Amino acid sequence: MNLQESNISENNFEQCIKCTVCTVYCPVVPVNPKYPGPKQAGPDGERLRLKRGTFFDEALKYCLNCKRCEVACPSNVKIGDIIQLARIKYSKKKPSLRDTILANTDVVGTMSSAFAPIVNTTLSLKPVKLLMDSVLKVDHRRSFPKYSGEKFVTWFKKNAAARQDAFKHHVSFFHGCYINYNYPQLGKDVVSVMNALGYGVHMLEKEKCCGVALVSNGLIDQARSQAKLNVASIRKSVNEEKRPVIAASSTCTFTMRDEYPHLLGVDNADVRDQIEIVTRFVYRLIEEGKVKLKFRDGGKLRVAYHTPCHMEKLGWAYYSTALLRMIPNIDFVMLPSQCCGIGGTYGFKKENYETSQGIGASLFAAIEEAKVDYVATDCETCKWQIEMSTTTKVEHPISILARCLDLEATSKLNC
Amino acid sequence: MKFDTVIIGGGLSGLTCGVRLQKQGKRCVIVSAGQSALHFSSGSFDLLNRLADGTEVVSPVEQVSGVDKAHPYVKLGDKFAFYAAEAQKLMADCGVQLQGSADKNHYHFTPMGTMKPSWLTISDFxxxxxxxxxxxxxxxxxxxxxxxxxxxxxxxxxxxxxxxxxxxxxxxxxxxxxxxxxxxxxxxxxxxxxxxxxxxxxxxxxxxxxxxxxxxxxxxxxxxxxxxxxxxxxxxxxxxxxxxPTMPPSVPGIRVQQQLRREFERLGGCYMLGDTVEKAEIENGKVKKVYTTNHGNIGITADAYVLTTGSFFSNGLVAHSHDIIEPVFGADVDFSEDRADWFDANFFGKQNYLTFGVATDEKFRVKKNGKSLENLYAAGSVLSGFNPIYEGCGAGVAMLTSLFVADNL
CATH class of the missing domain: 3.40.50 (Rossmann fold)
Structure with missing residues (x-):
């Protein structure tokens, strides 16, 4: 018997020198002591789990998967991946009905969009919220994102698809669930900005939810099959149609680039570099001098940028903030980079509500203090959390750009 | 991406350099692979506690002339006392209250309850x-x-x-x-x-x-x-x-890190945490561009580059079985060819590997294949020629060489 066999991890936990820096930056630990913390849950626990899987602790579900431990780690240990992989590998808990509903953003989205006015009204009724709280354990204090009556894809087919082929350059757009079911306006903004820059926007041949919520709720097989479908479509777009892929959501982008290979074992190495967040794509075009922007004259807007956790992990907040700083009439404020507490579906769960609001409390205070017209952020769930917990409206940087650009004049410069 | 200066490494050295340069009106980016050693700080900053021959140092200013000729302090020339005072001033500007002076070391408690000499101690202690x-x-x-x-x-x-x-x-x-x-x-x-x-x-x-x-x-x-x-x-x-002081993580140390970073950002600096510089384009003895893990095909260009990646702990230096490398630029590293010289079997003895580091010229310009690169500088513990533990001079080298580099880019 090879004694070393049970000491070898596919992750680099042996690089951990026990410095505890991850624990300092974990947003969950200070507000929820039931969570054993990233060092214990990650590399320390891994050492034990490799000996025997029964050392797995279900309390790992309290991890938000924000990856701030990885950003802080001086030894480049993939702490967040170790924790999520341990949940995938060892957790015996079956996803509950609630978790399945929360995780299936596109099934629920398709149904809800069809009956949007009814669903929106119903979900905001107090008795319904209390019922969902007691039966499903979805916290009654949480407000739900509104569903849109017309899906983004429906709008796109009806109003935009026909004119896209006429452009000189082309991209495929991974719209994600939020734009499709809840907030088509952001998708429309992406199309207008890209069109004004001379880029035709196209849908992928097939698109499913990126799967981030499925992963965090333990529905791994479904996440993997959706990942495979998405990568196949992305591959077709990149390799055959020569169209790079853009997305607006930092979490969808991060999931497709990094969680697919690391957590789901879905190889994307050949196309990973061609999956970008739209702000990075636009920044690069500007920097390379390939496009020009013309802004409208307008009143001053004071905008604060919030760095979503997965944007921090990607290291890409620079691009979104650089775009915002280019807008002449914007008074820009950078918020301290910290987790807002929502963690996708995490904060919707009754058992996490207090933790979720506790994590975000200092951010909400900073936003109120900044007295801004808008908070800009690249993540839809951060938007829900901040809009629910502060008095400030939240927009995607690309929506703010779309509003401040003279789209017609910009289009003349680039098309 | 275009900046005036790219600083690689976001600890005491990189932040000192960054704050100094921002104050001079330069636009800097700091690329930091994770959080720094300030998280383990005792709350005291050493300038010079002992000479390589074992002589105790009472007054760093008066005794600095006794350091080995390879020591980075030698390159500061007659500016040692000046930069020691500037370092203290920079900390104060960032809101870090420190006590002590380069004229005379003081004692402070260690987490073990014993006493150690030091240059500056944070006002918590x-x-x-x-x-x-x-x-x-x-x-x-x-x-x-x-x-x-x-x-x-x-x-x-x-x-x-x-x-x-x-x-x-x-x-x-x-x-x-x-x-x-x-x-x-x-x-x-x-x-x-x-x-x-x-x-x-x-x-x-x-x-x-x-x-x-x-x-x-x-x-x-x-x-x-x-x-x-x-x-x-x-x-x-x-x-x-x-x-x-407690064992790590250090509450006062983390506060200092955050104060320095906040001041750097307030002055307009860009701090990229959790990113690693993977490769550099070097042409005709000049660094043209660097590429990081997160930014992939979007490189960062600048007029000058400063290497403040630290020593072995932070992978500024990487030891193999028979050589020691500097992973970003493949710079020349000063180290002993005979591996037996690297360490003392007595853990608390004088460990020579700590004196190994990047070879630089008189302006701290990094050498590669024996020649100085025109616009690449090194500062802090990635440098060779000093033993931060034995001589008690780690923080001093980090801050003073960074200030010197910032002033002489």
């Missing part, structure tokens, strides 16, 4: 002119129940050896007790986050005062004031309270 400041005094050591990184028994032994009489007591509050649900998370920073709440702090203070009767000194672990030093100041205004 006290400075002393001798190694037995509590001699003949009655000391009560108060620890927070369940906090493992404050070794009261070691500290009490050390204080008693130095002539004090010691009592150890645990203190507790329901708010702090909650943290003990996960005993591994009873860490200084988590405790500090709980105590940062005004009402918890006030409750804790009344518990502390309750224990102080009949004692000359009340010693507490430094778990106060992660976000600002407001609570530290409030505490020091009360009875004879002395804060003692």
């Amino acid at each position: 006290d400075c002393y002119d001798n190694v037995a400041p509590f001699k003949g005094k009655k000391v009560i050591l108060l620890n927070i129940s369940g906090f493992l990184d404050f070794n009261t028994k070691f500290i009490a032994d050390a204080l008693e050896t130095a002539g004090a009489s010691c009592m150890i007591k645990s203190i507790n509050l329901p708010e702090l007790n909650k943290l003990r649900v996960s005993p591994t998370e009873m860490r200084s920073t988590n405790i500090a986050k709980v105590i940062d709440k005004e009402e918890v702090f006030n409750k804790l203070v009344s518990v502390i005062i309750g224990f102080s009767d009949g004692f000359d000194v009340v010693a507490l672990p430094a778990v106060f004031g992660l976000a600002s030093d407001r609570l530290v100041k409030a505490l020091k205004g009360m009875v004879n309270i002395k804060l003692m």
Whole structure:
């Protein structure tokens, strides 16, 4: 018997020198002591789990998967991946009905969009919220994102698809669930900005939810099959149609680039570099001098940028903030980079509500203090959390750009 | 991406350099692969405690001429005292209150309760002119129940050896007790986050005062004031309270890191955390562009580049079985060819590997294949020629060489 066999991890936990820096930056630990913390849950626990899987602790579900431990780690240990992989590998808990509903953003989205006015009204009724709280354990204090009556894809087919082929350059757009079911306006903004820059926007041949919520709720097989479908479509777009892929959501982008290979074992190495967040794509075009922007004259807007956790992990907040700083009439404020507490579906769960609001409390205070017209952020769930917990409206940087650009004049410069 | 200067490494050295350059109106980016060694700081900054031949240093300014000729301080010429004062000023501008002077070292407590000489000590702690400041005094050591990184028994032994009489007591509050649900998370920073709440702090203070009767000194672990030093100041205004450093993570050290980073960003600097510079384009003896893990095909260009990646801990230097490399630029590294010279089997002995580092010219320009690169500089513990532990000069080299480099780009 090879004694070393049970000491070898596919992750680099042996690089951990026990410095505890991850624990300092974990947003969950200070507000929820039931969570054993990233060092214990990650590399320390891994050492034990490799000996025997029964050392797995279900309390790992309290991890938000924000990856701030990885950003802080001086030894480049993939702490967040170790924790999520341990949940995938060892957790015996079956996803509950609630978790399945929360995780299936596109099934629920398709149904809800069809009956949007009814669903929106119903979900905001107090008795319904209390019922969902007691039966499903979805916290009654949480407000739900509104569903849109017309899906983004429906709008796109009806109003935009026909004119896209006429452009000189082309991209495929991974719209994600939020734009499709809840907030088509952001998708429309992406199309207008890209069109004004001379880029035709196209849908992928097939698109499913990126799967981030499925992963965090333990529905791994479904996440993997959706990942495979998405990568196949992305591959077709990149390799055959020569169209790079853009997305607006930092979490969808991060999931497709990094969680697919690391957590789901879905190889994307050949196309990973061609999956970008739209702000990075636009920044690069500007920097390379390939496009020009013309802004409208307008009143001053004071905008604060919030760095979503997965944007921090990607290291890409620079691009979104650089775009915002280019807008002449914007008074820009950078918020301290910290987790807002929502963690996708995490904060919707009754058992996490207090933790979720506790994590975000200092951010909400900073936003109120900044007295801004808008908070800009690249993540839809951060938007829900901040809009629910502060008095400030939240927009995607690309929506703010779309509003401040003279789209017609910009289009003349680039098309 | 285009900046005036790219600084690779975001610890004491990189931040010092960055703040200095931003003040000069340069636009800098700091690329930092994870958090820095300031998280493990004792709260004191050493300039020069001992010469390589073992001579104790009382006055760094007067005795700096005794360092080896390879020591980075030699390259500062007659600017050593000037830059030592500038370093202290820069810290003060960032809101870091320090005590001490380069004319004379002082003593401070270690987390083991022993005394060490140092140059500057953060105002959380006290400075002393001798190694037995509590001699003949009655000391009560108060620890927070369940906090493992404050070794009261070691500290009490050390204080008693130095002539004090010691009592150890645990203190507790329901708010702090909650943290003990996960005993591994009873860490200084988590405790500090709980105590940062005004009402918890006030409750804790009344518990502390309750224990102080009949004692000359009340010693507490430094778990106060992660976000600002407001609570530290409030505490020091009360009875004879002395804060003692804890084992890492260090609350005062993290506060310093955050103060420096905030000031750098306030001055317009860009701090990229959790990213690693993977490769560089070098043409005709000049660095043209660097590429990082996160930014992939979007490179970063600048007029000058500063390497402040630190030593072995932060992978600024990487040791293989028979050579030592600098991974970003493949710079020349000064190290002994004979591996037997690298270390002393006595762990507490003088470890030569700590003197290894990147070879630089008189302006700290990095050498590659024996030639200086025109616009690549190195500062801090990635440099060769000094032993930060044995000579007690790590923080001094980090700050002084960074300031010198920033002024001579």
